[in-house]
Amino acid sequence: MKLISFLLIGNLEKYKPIESKTVAKALFKIAQQNKKGFHVIESDIIQEIANNKS
Numbered sequence: 001m002k003l004i005s006f007l008l009i010g011n012l013e014k015y016k017p018i019e020s021k022t023v024a025k026a027l028f029k030i031a032q033q034n035k036k037g038f039h040v041i042e043s044d045i046i047q048e049i050a051n052n053k054s
Contacts, residue, residue: 005017013044014042014043014044015043016043018043018046018047022046022047022050022051023046023050025049025050026041026046026047026049026050027046029049029050029052030049
C-alpha cells in the first residue's frame with residue numbers, strides 16, 4: 001500500500017494507510033472520553049487525535 005499512498009491526495013488523502021501504533025494511541029484517547037453509542041472515525045481524524053498532545 002505504501003507504493004501507491006503518494007497518489008492519495010486531496011479528498012483521497014483520508015484513505016492513506018496509517019501505522020497501528022497511531023491507531024492504538026488514538027483509540028485509547030477516544031476510549032477515555034467514555035462516549036456511548038456507535039461512532040465512525042475516519043483515518044484522517046484518527047491521525048489528528050493521535051498527534052494531539054493533550
